[in-house]
Amino acid sequence: MKYMLLIIAGAADENGGAAGCGVEDWMAYDMEVKEAGIWVSGESLADLVTATTVRVGQDGRRTVTDGPFAETREVLGGFYVIDVPDLDVALDWAARCPGARDGSVVVRPVADFGG
Amino acid sequence: MGEQAAAAGTPAEVPVASVEAVFREERGRLLAALVRRFGDLDLAEEVTSDAIEAALAHWPAEGVPPKPGAWLMTTARRKAVDRLRRDQVYAARLAVLQVEAERAGPVSAAELGGDLPDERLQLFFTCAHPALAAEDRAALTLRCLAGLTTPEVARAFLVPPETMAKRITRAKKKIREARIPFRVPGADELPERLPGVLQVIYSIFTEGYAASSGPHLQRLDLAEEAIRLVRILRRLLPVEREVAGLLGLMLLVHARRDARTGPDGELVLIEEQDRGRWDGPMIEEGCGLVSVALTGGPPGPYGVQAAIAALHDEAATLATTDWPQIVALYEVLLAIAPSPVIALNRAAAVAMRDGPQAGLALLDELADEPLLRGYHPYPAARADLLHRLGRHTEAASVYREALNLAGTEPERALLRRRLDMIEQLGS
Numbered sequence: 263m264k265y266m267l268l269i270i271a272g273a274a275d276e277n278g279g280a281a282g283c284g285v286e287d288w289m290a291y292d293m294e295v296k297e298a299g300i301w302v303s304g305e306s307l308a309d310l311v312t313a314t315t316v317r318v319g320q321d322g323r324r325t326v327t328d329g330p331f332a333e334t335r336e337v338l339g340g341f342y343v344i345d346v347p348d349l350d351v352a353l354d355w356a357a358r359c360p361g362a363r364d365g366s367v368v369v370r371p372v373a374d375f376g377g
Numbered sequence: 378m379g380e381q382a383a384a385a386g387t388p389a390e391v392p393v394a395s396v397e398a399v400f401r402e403e404r405g406r407l408l409a410a411l412v413r414r415f416g417d418l419d420l421a422e423e424v425t426s427d428a429i430e431a432a433l434a435h436w437p438a439e440g441v442p443p444k445p446g447a448w449l450m451t452t453a454r455r456k457a458v459d460r461l462r463r464d465q466v467y468a469a470r471l472a473v474l475q476v477e478a479e480r481a482g483p484v485s486a487a488e489l490g491g492d493l494p495d496e497r498l499q500l501f502f503t504c505a506h507p508a509l510a511a512e513d514r515a516a517l518t519l520r521c522l523a524g525l526t527t528p529e530v531a532r533a534f535l536v537p538p539e540t541m542a543k544r545i546t547r548a549k550k551k552i553r554e555a556r557i558p559f560r561v562p563g564a565d566e567l568p569e570r571l572p573g574v575l576q577v578i579y580s581i582f583t584e585g586y587a588a589s590s591g592p593h594l595q596r597l598d599l600a601e602e603a604i605r606l607v608r609i610l611r612r613l614l615p616v617e618r619e620v621a622g623l624l625g626l627m628l629l630v631h632a633r634r635d636a637r638t639g640p641d642g643e644l645v646l647i648e649e650q651d652r653g654r655w656d657g658p659m660i661e662e663g664c665g666l667v668s669v670a671l672t673g674g675p676p677g678p679y680g681v682q683a684a685i686a687a688l689h690d691e692a693a694t695l696a697t698t699d700w701p702q703i704v705a706l707y708e709v710l711l712a713i714a715p716s717p718v719i720a721l722n723r724a725a726a727v728a729m730r731d732g733p734q735a736g737l738a739l740l741d742e743l744a745d746e747p748l749l750r751g752y753h754p755y756p757a758a759r760a761d762l763l764h765r766l767g768r769h770t771e772a773a774s775v776y777r778e779a780l781n782l783a784g785t786e787p788e789r790a791l792l793r794r795r796l797d798m799i800e801q802l803g804s
Binding site: 263347348349350353371 | 554560
């Protein structure tokens, strides 16, 4: 069963980057996930100041805006998709993620359409 | 499966009502065994009901089979096979099921013995899983383990049946789709997970004991369901001292049920209760469990609360209650499980030990606690101490504050009686 771990930075710095996460911790965690054979995919996202939002109106016109900015104070900093037997195992991996200590990790099952 | 059922051999001796009573007791056991087998709560619930319906149809006429547990299990498995044959999509989705193989497979020794293996513990942990909404955990536990129907659970929580049905459906959907496992946590996880299970049972008990709203103060049936649940849990986890502590606490509180309401359903506080109406044997059992809970390791919050309840129950009068010991136990409790409600109770105990002025000083320290805002026992306790200090005008105004916050009619009636009394003193 696949779960996405959405890594939400608790405190963003002035560039909207996750504050307070040690690089070594992340590297160690990344290695653990891969060595456990559960890694499906995962990326770390660039700072929020680089983000751009696109909307398409009913008339088909495209609106492009800078941002969004960290009004919510909770910024998606990256994600992992892992393949593990059940939610308890997914929660254990989420708890070990450095992002859970600086912010929070949201665990969401990946929808299975029977494909 | 029930000795009662097995003992009642001939059809004439098996009235339908008693068959249903046996099922109520054993339904959770059958459900847990089927969940274990199928890994799917919906299917297990459906075929549990089917099997029980079949038993209700057959047993009164044909007699209870020699091995009722095995009979129900076999019937339920056959129903599951039928169900999955009819619905190939469902069957495909439940790829983990091996129902056909199960049917062909040998029957386990436990089932041949006529008794289902008791696999309810994993169901306790699934129903109380922290990934489920707190309000859904108690509902699911009552339904799956106490064997209550959805309308019964709805009645217990004073919500419309449709609302409860939606909540239970939502919780089961999460269990299925997020794949919350049916498993007993390992020994290393137990300290983290067991308090959640105990909390769910205790919340059922407190809802029954002091219904948070509505015309009646106590819904004893709900309190008794909670006691039944924790008894099951105690059999499954005999070495866990906090399980003993929780059972002890609930028995020691429940022992006072008859004295707690007056003839017209009004609330009677412990200081005015007729202690002769307390349930002696239940107190005795509760006190025995306190010893178990507090022996052999550091005390847990339920064990300490049970010890406090025991001191109340063992005192012949309010005046001879061991207040110094109760204050000391509240201090232990504050150290292991700090909460403003515990601090409030400690202040009330200090007032009994050292006088109302000392208690009031402690209560005033809690004035800014957000958790006590809107909690009517806080102004009620303050008003009581102000009254005892002769500050009647202030007491009356604080009683009015409590009156605005109290949820049940008997609680409001008690506060109104106190208020009337004080106003008469003042005039």
